[in-house]
Amino acid sequence: AKVKPNTQIIGQNLVYFARLDSTNNLAMELFKNNMAENGTVIYTDQQTKGRGQMQKEWISQPFENLMFSIVLKPVTNISTSPFLLNKSITLAVYNFISEKLKHEDVKIKWPNDIMVNSKKIAGILVENSYSGHQLNGSIVGIGVNINQSFEENDTINATSMCEQLNEVLDKSLILEKLLETIDWYYLKLINSDTEFINVDYALNLLGFGQESEFIYEDKVLKAKIIGCDDDGRLILRKNKVDDIYLHGEIKQVIK
Numbered sequence: 001a002k003v004k005p006n007t008q009i010i011g012q013n014l015v016y017f018a019r020l021d022s023t024n025n026l027a028m029e030l031f032k033n034n035m036a037e038n039g040t041v042i043y044t045d046q047q048t049k050g051r052g053q054m055q056k057e058w059i060s061q062p063f064e065n066l067m068f069s070i071v072l073k074p075v076t077n078i079s080t081s082p083f084l085l086n087k088s089i090t091l092a093v094y095n096f097i098s099e100k101l102k103h104e105d106v107k108i109k110w111p112n113d114i115m116v117n118s119k120k121i122a123g124i125l126v127e128n129s130y131s132g133h134q135l136n137g138s139i140v141g142i143g144v145n146i147n148q149s150f151e152e153n154d155t156i157n158a159t160s161m162c163e164q165l166n167e168v169l170d171k172s173l174i175l176e177k178l179l180e181t182i183d184w185y186y187l188k189l190i191n192s193d194t195e196f197i198n199v200d201y202a203l204n205l206l207g208f209g210q211e212s213e214f215i216y217e218d219k220v221l222k223a224k225i226i227g228c229d230d231d232g233r234l235i236l237r238k239n240k241v242d243d244i245y246l247h248g249e250i251k252q253v254i255k
């Protein structure tokens, strides 16, 4: 089915490939060669070298799930807070999924994962292109588990929309609607209407305001999640003192 989202920017230019190494790679290449306008979406049914955060692989059953990347030119007013783009996109994906899965417990796992009943359903990988210190573009890669079944494989803590809803879903339709949600958030971002983004992102974090367990320097750390700063660092409170942590140095224990 043809994907034609009703959007202003995101996915107005949309390109499909049956198979790619990674949609992020192609999107970055097109961007660097000035061949992708703002909001261009590259999507595929199969990745041979899908990438996740922290140099991990992103493995996805061919044809079952959504895999796409969006090319975005910098928004001038957010130069002071690079993580705001991550927050906006994460919140868009979060909102889309929680509306579809109304009866489930949907949360954001810092920094960019979407969890349903403590299992991962979607991941986001934002890669920035700089010349010197100047940001000239961002590639936003999104993977959402749609029709894959994870039940028989309990070594990976993942789930899909199909598994949650007990029905096979139309991926093209989901992509269309998800792009529309992302477009809505992107327009807020470029119009500097961003205060609610920081608030909503924090409020929907898995473990927000609660005593949660983390692994930090090989030890268990119990602390309360306060939020996430402008650089994307996690703010934790312990014994009335706040500390900030980088992605990769701390791991939240999922129960």
Ligand code: BTN
Residues within 6 Å of the ligand: 021, 022, 023, 024, 025, 047, 049, 050, 051, 052, 053, 054, 056, 058, 066, 067, 068, 069, 113, 122, 123, 124, 125, 141, 142, 143
């Ligand atoms: C993560 O959770 O670690 C991020 C996963 C991001 C996966 C998507 S799938 C489309 C795009 N292309 C990639 O190679 N990765 C992202």
